[in-house]
Amino acid sequence: MKQHKGKIIAAFLILCVLAAAYLWGGNYAGKDTPYQAETPSGTVMTENSPSSELPELPELLEVEGAKSLAEAPGDLGARGEAAETGTDKNTPMPNAAVKPAETENPETSAPSQDDQWKDSSKGVSDGSVSYSEEQGMILDAETNKDKYLTDPVPEGKPVPVEPQDMTPGEAAYAATLSVRCDTILDNMKHLDKEKVELVPEDGVIFPATKVTFYEGESVFNVLQREMKKAKIHMEFRNTPIYNSAYIMGINNLYEFDVGELSGWMYKVNDWFPNYGVSRYQLKEGDVVEFVYTCNLGRDVGGHYATRGEE
Amino acid sequence: MKDTFSTYHPAVNFLYFTLVLLFTMFFMHPACLGISLLCAFCYSVYLNGKKALRFNVKYMLPMLVVTALINPAFNHEGGTILAYLRDGNPLTLESITYGIAAAVMLITVICWFSCYNAVMTSDKFVYLFGRVIPALSLILSMTLRFVPRFKAQLKVVSNAQRCVGRDVSNGSLLQRAKNGIRILSVMVTWALENAIETADSMKSRGYGLPGRTAFSIYRFDRRDKNAMLFLALCGGYILSGTLMGGLYWRYFPTMKGVGLTPYPASLYFCYLALCLMPVVINMKEDRKWKAIQSKI
Numbered sequence: 001m002k003q004h005k006g007k008i009i010a011a012f013l014i015l016c017v018l019a020a021a022y023l024w025g026g027n028y029a030g031k032d033t034p035y036q037a038e039t040p041s042g043t044v045m046t047e048n049s050p051s052s053e054l055p056e057l058p059e060l061l062e063v064e065g066a067k068s069l070a071e072a073p074g075d076l077g078a079r080g081e082a083a084e085t086g087t088d089k090n091t092p093m094p095n096a097a098v099k100p101a102e103t104e105n106p107e108t109s110a111p112s113q114d115d116q117w118k119d120s121s122k123g124v125s126d127g128s129v130s131y132s133e134e135q136g137m138i139l140d141a142e143t144n145k146d147k148y149l150t151d152p153v154p155e156g157k158p159v160p161v162e163p164q165d166m167t168p169g170e171a172a173y174a175a176t177l178s179v180r181c182d183t184i185l186d187n188m189k190h191l192d193k194e195k196v197e198l199v200p201e202d203g204v205i206f207p208a209t210k211v212t213f214y215e216g217e218s219v220f221n222v223l224q225r226e227m228k229k230a231k232i233h234m235e236f237r238n239t240p241i242y243n244s245a246y247i248m249g250i251n252n253l254y255e256f257d258v259g260e261l262s263g264w265m266y267k268v269n270d271w272f273p274n275y276g277v278s279r280y281q282l283k284e285g286d287v288v289e290f291v292y293t294c295n296l297g298r299d300v301g302g303h304y305a306t307r308g309e310e
Numbered sequence: 311m312k313d314t315f316s317t318y319h320p321a322v323n324f325l326y327f328t329l330v331l332l333f334t335m336f337f338m339h340p341a342c343l344g345i346s347l348l349c350a351f352c353y354s355v356y357l358n359g360k361k362a363l364r365f366n367v368k369y370m371l372p373m374l375v376v377t378a379l380i381n382p383a384f385n386h387e388g389g390t391i392l393a394y395l396r397d398g399n400p401l402t403l404e405s406i407t408y409g410i411a412a413a414v415m416l417i418t419v420i421c422w423f424s425c426y427n428a429v430m431t432s433d434k435f436v437y438l439f440g441r442v443i444p445a446l447s448l449i450l451s452m453t454l455r456f457v458p459r460f461k462a463q464l465k466v467v468s469n470a471q472r473c474v475g476r477d478v479s480n481g482s483l484l485q486r487a488k489n490g491i492r493i494l495s496v497m498v499t500w501a502l503e504n505a506i507e508t509a510d511s512m513k514s515r516g517y518g519l520p521g522r523t524a525f526s527i528y529r530f531d532r533r534d535k536n537a538m539l540f541l542a543l544c545g546g547y548i549l550s551g552t553l554m555g556g557l558y559w560r561y562f563p564t565m566k567g568v569g570l571t572p573y574p575a576s577l578y579f580c581y582l583a584l585c586l587m588p589v590v591i592n593m594k595e596d597r598k599w600k601a602i603q604s605k606i
Contacts, residue, residue, distance in 0.1 A: 194560050194562065194563065195563060198563060224398055228394065231391065233386075233387075233388070233389065233391060233400055233402070233563075234400070235386040235387065235399055235400065236398070236399065238397075249387065252387060252388070252389055252562070252563035254387065
C-alpha cells in the first residue's frame with residue numbers, strides 16, 4: 001500500500017483536474033427559450049426610418065406574434081404533406097455556412113422523424129425531394145443530399161446556386177440587409193468580457209437598409225460589400241466541402257464568443273436556408289437578416305434538429 | 311567569463327528559471343515581453359558568447375519575422391482595419407501587433423531555454439528531484455541529455471565509417487543512401503543499448519531506494535538564502551500585481567492595457583530586476599575578481 005501511495009495520489013490529482021475542467025470548461029449559454037418571434041422583422045423595419053426602431057418594438061411584437069400564430073397551422077400542413085410523400089427520409093442538416101458546432105447538438109439521437117421535427121424550431125420545415133429535384137438540385141439517391149452535403153429545400157424556397165455558376169451582370173436590384181446581435185443582450189454573462197463594449201445597446205450592428213446588388217450576386221457578395229462600405233469588421237473562411245463562405249465574425253463578435261453554441265446565422269425572407277451564404281442567389285426585394293445565435297439557432301428560430309449519421 | 315550564477319544552489323537556479331519562463335509565457339504585456347527578451351538575449355550572450363550571438367541573429371531573427379508575418383495572414387480579428395487582403399478578409403492592426411508579440415514570446419522562451427540548458431546541468435536536476443520523483447527525474451535528465459550525446463556519438467560513428475570509405479560523403483547516390491542508413495542503424499542500436507545500460511547501472515547502484523543517500527557538493531549557504539529571498543519577494547510581488555490586474559493588456563478587439571503609471575512601472579522594474587539577476591551577479595563577481603587580481 002505504501003509503495004503505491006504516490007500513484008494513488010497522482011491518479012487522484014488527475015481526476016481532480018479532469019473534474020475541474022469539466023465543471024469550468026464550455027461556457028454553454030443554455031437558456032433554452034423557445035423562439036417566439038420577438039425580434040422585429042426586417043420587412044417591417046424598412047418601411048420606417050432605422051433610427052426609430054426601439055419605440056415601435058411593442059407594436060411590432062404584437063404584429064409578429066399574430067403572424068407567427070397564423071402561420072403555424074400552415075407549417076404543420078406542409079410538414080404533413082412532406083411526410084405523406086414518404087420519400088423524405090432526409091434530414092436537413094445544420095446550415096453549413098452559418099452554423100457552428102454541429103457536433104455539439106444534443107439531439108443527435110432523436111429516434112424518429114416526428115420527434116426530430118418537434119425539436120427543430122418552428123418555421124423550420126422539412127425539405128421536399130421532388131420539389132428540389134424539379135428545381136434542378138442533383139441529389140444523391142442514397143443520402144438524399146447534393147454533392148455539397150445539402151439536404152433538399154422545402155417547397156417554395158430557392159435551391160442553392162453554386163457561386164461558380166452565378167453569371168455576373170450589370171443590372172442593379174435592391175434588397176434589404178440587416179445585421180443584429182440582440183440575442184447577446186440576454187446572455188451578457190456568457191459573453192467574452194473583452195467584447196462587451198462591442199455589443200450595441202439595441203443589438204443592431206447594421207440597421208435594415210436598402211442595398212443595391214447586381215445580377216447574379218449571392219448573399220455573401222452583398223454582405224461583404226456592405227460591411228466594407230460601412231467600415232464594419234467581417235471575417236469569413238471559405239469551406240470547400242460546403243462550397244461556401246462561412247461567416248466567422250462580424251463587428252469582431254465571433255462564433256463561440258457567447259458560449260460554444262453561438263455564431264452567426266442568416267435568414268432570407270424569414271427563412272433560414274439550409275445551405276451557405278455564397279450559394280444563395282439574391283432576387284429583387286429579398287430581405288436578408290444576419291442574426292447572432294447564442295444557442296444553436298433556438299433563440300432566433302433557425303434550429304435544425306438532426307439525427308446522427310444514418 | 312565564468313558564470314557565477316551557476317555556482318549557486320540548484321534550488322536557486324531552478325526557481326529562477328521557473329519564474330522567468332512562466333512569466334515570459336504568461337505575460338503578454340508589451341513591456342514585459344520587451345524586458346524578458348532583452349534579458350534573455352543578454353544572459354545567453356553572456357553564457358555562450360559569440361556562439362549565442364550567431365545563433366540569435368541567424369535563426370532567431372528570421373523566426374521572429376516569419377512568425378510575426380504568419381499571424382495577420384490567418385487571423386483577421388481586430389477593430390482597426392488597415393486594408394483588405396486579396397481574398398476579402400480585413401488586415402487589422404491588432405493581428406499584426408499580436409503576431410509580433412507572439413513571435414517575441416516564442417523566441418524569448420527559446421532563448422531562456424538555451425540559458426537553462428547551460429546552467430541547469432542534469433546532475434543539478436537529479437539532485438533536486440531524485441528523491442521526490444526518482445524515475446521521472448532520471449528520464450527527464452536522460453532525455454535532455456539525449457540530443458547532445460546523440461550528436462557527439464554520430465560524429466564518432468560517421469568519422470569511423472569515413473575511415474573505411476563508407477560515409478555519407480562516399481560513393482554514388484545509392485551507395486551514400488545505403489551508408490547513411492547503416493549509420494542510422496548503428497546509432498539507433500547504440501541509443502537503445504545505452505539507455506538500457508544506464509538504467510541497469512542506476513538500478514544496481516540502488517537509485518531511488520529508500521534510505522539511500524547521495525553525495526552532493528551543493529551547500530545552501532547565506533548567499534543562496536539571500537538570492538532565494540530576493541527571487542521569492544520579486545516573484546511574489548509580480549504575481550500579486552498580475553492578479554490585481556497591474557499587468558493587464560489585451561490585443562483584441564482593440565489594444566488596451568495599463569500604461570506607465572507608477573504602480574505598473576514598479577512591477578516592470580521588479581520584473582527587470584528579476585530577469586537581470588544572474589547578469590548582475592556575474593558582473594559584480596567579475597568586478598570583484600578583477601579588483602582582487604589587480605591588488606596582487
